[in-house]
Amino acid sequence: MSITRHDEKHSAKYNHHPIATFVGASAAGAFETVLFYTPEAIARRLQVNKTRLYSPGIGAPTFLQNVKTAIFGNTGKMSFVQGMRDLYSGLGVGIVYKIAQRGYKIGGQKVVEHELNKHGGHIYNDWFGERNARLMLAGTSGMLVGIGEAPLLLPLDAIKVRYQTNKNSVAGKGFFTILLEQRTKLYQGLGWTMLRNAVGSCTLFMVNTAMKEYVCKPRHEKYREHYSLPEKIFASSVAALTSVLVSNPLDILKTRIQSGKEEGKSGLKIAGELLYKEGGFAFFKGVTTKALATAPKLTFALVVADSMAGWISKQIENSDLPRPTAPPTSPPADLVELICMENELFSVKPR
Numbered sequence: 001m002s003i004t005r006h007d008e009k010h011s012a013k014y015n016h017h018p019i020a021t022f023v024g025a026s027a028a029g030a031f032e033t034v035l036f037y038t039p040e041a042i043a044r045r046l047q048v049n050k051t052r053l054y055s056p057g058i059g060a061p062t063f064l065q066n067v068k069t070a071i072f073g074n075t076g077k078m079s080f081v082q083g084m085r086d087l088y089s090g091l092g093v094g095i096v097y098k099i100a101q102r103g104y105k106i107g108g109q110k111v112v113e114h115e116l117n118k119h120g121g122h123i124y125n126d127w128f129g130e131r132n133a134r135l136m137l138a139g140t141s142g143m144l145v146g147i148g149e150a151p152l153l154l155p156l157d158a159i160k161v162r163y164q165t166n167k168n169s170v171a172g173k174g175f176f177t178i179l180l181e182q183r184t185k186l187y188q189g190l191g192w193t194m195l196r197n198a199v200g201s202c203t204l205f206m207v208n209t210a211m212k213e214y215v216c217k218p219r220h221e222k223y224r225e226h227y228s229l230p231e232k233i234f235a236s237s238v239a240a241l242t243s244v245l246v247s248n249p250l251d252i253l254k255t256r257i258q259s260g261k262e263e264g265k266s267g268l269k270i271a272g273e274l275l276y277k278e279g280g281f282a283f284f285k286g287v288t289t290k291a292l293a294t295a296p297k298l299t300f301a302l303v304v305a306d307s308m309a310g311w312i313s314k315q316i317e318n319s320d321l322p323r324p325t326a327p328p329t330s331p332p333a334d335l336v337e338l339i340c341m342e343n344e345l346f347s348v349k350p351r
Helices: 018-048 060-072 080-087 091-128 130-165 175-187 190-216 229-258 267-278 280-284 287-317 333-346
Strands: none
Touching (some): 018 060, 018 080, 018 091, 018 130, 018 229, 018 287, 091 130, 091 190, 091 287, 130 229, 229 267, 229 280, 229 287
16 A cells, blocks of 8 residues: 655755755855956946936036046046945945855755745646746745845945945045944835845746746756756846846935935935936836846856756765755554554455
């Protein structure tokens, strides 16, 4: 007699060991910051700039001068080394933040998706169908992790943004001095940050899964997570670009609030002023730079995190560390014993 658990079909398995996923994602965050910190700083400064960079009738030299002023301020002539030092302001805080953020977001999303699938996978399958359920699980877990990220890491993010966009407010101050001085001010824009993270993270993980599921198309259920490097890069690139485009308007508000230049103003007031004074396209300021910088760094983080997690998982499998698996599908021993006693009790013996 065989007994099948109701959730056997929907039981989830970790693709990589959770420790490997967290370590791989954190390492990817460190590499990502060193490589992409300056383009991110440029995008942030363009986002907080309130002047029109381009208007009909101005020539290319004037436009380029406006862009330079928006990025470096009215500092006159600046050497290449001075410019790079200026753009790398707050790099130490940026590395710490990105290590924590990528480890939490990428590693945490896998854990949340696993738990959602294990406890409610059958509900998603019944509502959306087995294939679409994977997209919804990825999106839901990404959204939950994105919302939880804001209360945990917003102070670090706010200090990093201050260094990138408003250096005068933190000049000559150490990290802990800023923390003690600013305290609750570092949580300004918490609601907008949670909304931006929810939208961005949901889009990122859902589109990434959709590209793998519908475009790359796994060859067999057994090899569902075994994609080639070009397939991973393609799926991650489309997901990262979509996430940047969708979340940019909310990112504009978040950045302006965190810059410290909008003291006492609510997000709605900032949005209203931005729309009235700078026009609707202002919600997409810096989107080109972000698309050229943030999308590749998100792609880099996802691909490197997944690749490193796979390698670390192999090392863990060869060690004595236990690998978490789905709950066993065989019935408990006491249930088997009870069934055997029942069969023996009610069996009809031949005379």
